[in-house]
Amino acid sequence: MDIKEVRDFFAKDRYATEACGCEIVEGQRGHAVCAFDIDDRHRNAMGAVMGGAVFTLADFALAVASNVDGPPSVSVSNTIEFLSSTRGSRLIATCDSDKTGRSISFYTTIVRDDLGIVVARMSATCYQVSAR
Numbered sequence: 001m002d003i004k005e006v007r008d009f010f011a012k013d014r015y016a017t018e019a020c021g022c023e024i025v026e027g028q029r030g031h032a033v034c035a036f037d038i039d040d041r042h043r044n045a046m047g048a049v050m051g052g053a054v055f056t057l058a059d060f061a062l063a064v065a066s067n068v069d070g071p072p073s074v075s076v077s078n079t080i081e082f083l084s085s086t087r088g089s090r091l092i093a094t095c096d097s098d099k100t101g102r103s104i105s106f107y108t109t110i111v112r113d114d115l116g117i118v119v120a121r122m123s124a125t126c127y128q129v130s131a132r
Contacts, residue, residue: 001068003027016060020053024064030097032064037090049086049119058109058122061095065107066126073105073126080122088113103128 001009006027016022016034020042025033034057036042042053058080066073095109104127111120 001027006064006068010060010064013060013063016056016063020056020060022057022060025092027064027068029069030065030100032061032068032095033092034061034064034095035090035092038086038088049091051080051082054082054091054111054120055080055122057091057093058095058111058120061093061109062107062122062124062126065095065097066105071128071130073128075124076127077125078122079124080120082120083118086113086119087117088115090114091119103130 007024010024011017021036022034023036025035036057038049042049044050059078062075091111091113093109093111095107098106098108104125107124107126109122109124110118112118
């Protein structure tokens, strides 16, 4: 899939793309970069970027990395660690495959802001769904 096909396919993930404003920067099997510009919809009552918005971006990058050019995958376990608050105006999530097996795969997603500050790290286990 080229990047346009990847973007067209994942445009159907409306919560990430429409509600949260996530966009795909890079997308291929085992690697994805997704981002969004921070605005008021991403902020919590204290004015910081909400953890759910950070998780959505990390999860969207995982979805792209684990589902492009291969069998469909679903996450079965995700652990996210919030390491710092963002000081920038954009969040960027980079997801890479750590190990891909026949049915189980492992991924790490790092979320940084546009100033280079690591905001979060997510580890995920995915299951490849077989055709029935």
